[in-house]
């Protein structure tokens with residue numbers, strides 16, 4: 293089942309639980325606007341290269357649409373659509389005044405030079421600048437993009453609309469980025485994990501963690517878990533995986549990755565096939581890379597008691613069913629990785645107010661939002677007698693449905 297079919301299925305299950313009117317259900321499901329643009333750039337060697345860029349604006353009932361931009365070879369319209377829809381429910385679960393959007397360009401960022409990436413980002417921005425805006429749709433980083441990408445979008449957008457730092461979040465601090473945004477998704481994952489474990493009378497200390505992905509989200513999740521005394525027994529990136537039953541020294545792993553660009557040949561553990569990480573012996577599994585990595589082919593072999601979905605849609609519906617029968621507790625993406633967009637919201641607020649917060653305030657506010665959302669989800673689980681995924685979906689969908697009805701449909 294592809295990402296869009298899986299996301300639609302979860303939405304429909306939530307709509308049924310909530311007893312939503314079928315016309316409202318249809319209106320919530322269909323995206324507000326889908327943009328597809330051709331982006332041709334001269335490569336460094338003078339040849340031309342053409343890429344396809346997407347921005348799907350899913351819903352704006354609760355506020356401007358918000359979501360990241362992904363650069364990855366597997367970016368396709370259905371996946372961007374699914375990710376945009378997830379953003380709508382995610383911002384509603386976090387209770388921040390946004391709707392949902394997502395964008396992407398089908399490309400291999402590691403095969404492009406810095407100047408090619410800059411040209412591609414600027415061409416993409418030229419094609420979509422009229423359709424995004426500080427109070428319309430605000431992009432941010434996702435897989436394969438970072439603060440530098442946001443700086444190029446800010447600069448290109450500002451050529452058309454005047455200097456507009458609030459047009460993107462996750463930008464460099466020197467351009468109005470927020471302290472704490474870089475770590476925010478990983479930090480939010482840790483706050484979410486603590487809230488969940490607290491329910492079961494456990495703490496991060498001494499539990500065993502396996503983390504798939506060591507980019508923005510995986511790096512920060514691993515670092516913060518290690519700092520809190522959690523035992524990170526396995527980590528992977530695209531080049532492979534490393535394991536150590538006594539716990540990996542994450543500071544050493546970070547130094548190794550920075551020096552070599554990969555996890556390969558790390559001396560503080562043994563190498564392992566990266567697919568094995570998902571079924572490795574651990575208490576808590578945290579996927580922080582691609583979608584659909586847990587499926588019917590491997591879900592039965594998962595050893596973890598808890599899965600924290602730091603990636604977007606890492607668990608397909610077949611795997612969800614298998615894992616639930618095994619008693620594995622899953623904290624869903626639309627809550628677990630909401631720390632990134634929550635601090636993006638703080639960044640946007642700071643830009644609009646022209647006033648910067650210190651990092652302590654950012655992190656404290658983030659913890660308050662993550663803790664409150666967990667309580668709200670738990671209340672929905674109790675009301676509807678459902679798991680955390682449906683608790684989060686019913687919470688998010690209900691908030692968006694209420695806003696939609698309140699705004700009305702008069703032309």
Ligand SMILES: NC(=O)C1=CN([C@@H]2O[C@H](COP(=O)(O)OP(=O)(O)OC[C@H]3O[C@@H](n4cnc5c(N)ncnc54)[C@H](OP(=O)(O)O)[C@@H]3O)[C@@H](O)[C@H]2O)C=CC1
Nearest residue numbers: 435436477505506507508509529530580581603604629632
């Ligand atoms: N950035 C953010 O603020 C947010 C991100 N997310 C989600 O989190 C996930 C990760 O995003 P982010 O950290 O930003 O992305 P990055 O591009 O920074 O990092 C992605 C990581 O995944 C690794 N990776 C890619 N393919 C595989 C694979 N097949 N097996 C193992 N590892 C792999 C990459 O390896 P390598 O290092 O070798 O390239 C890299 O370490 C995505 O699903 C994203 O949508 C969700 C909310 C917010």
Ligand SMILES: O=C(O)CCC(=O)C(=O)O
Nearest residue numbers: 359360432434632633636
């Ligand atoms: O920070 C943001 O605005 C969006 C982050 C994002 O793309 C996500 O949560 O998946």
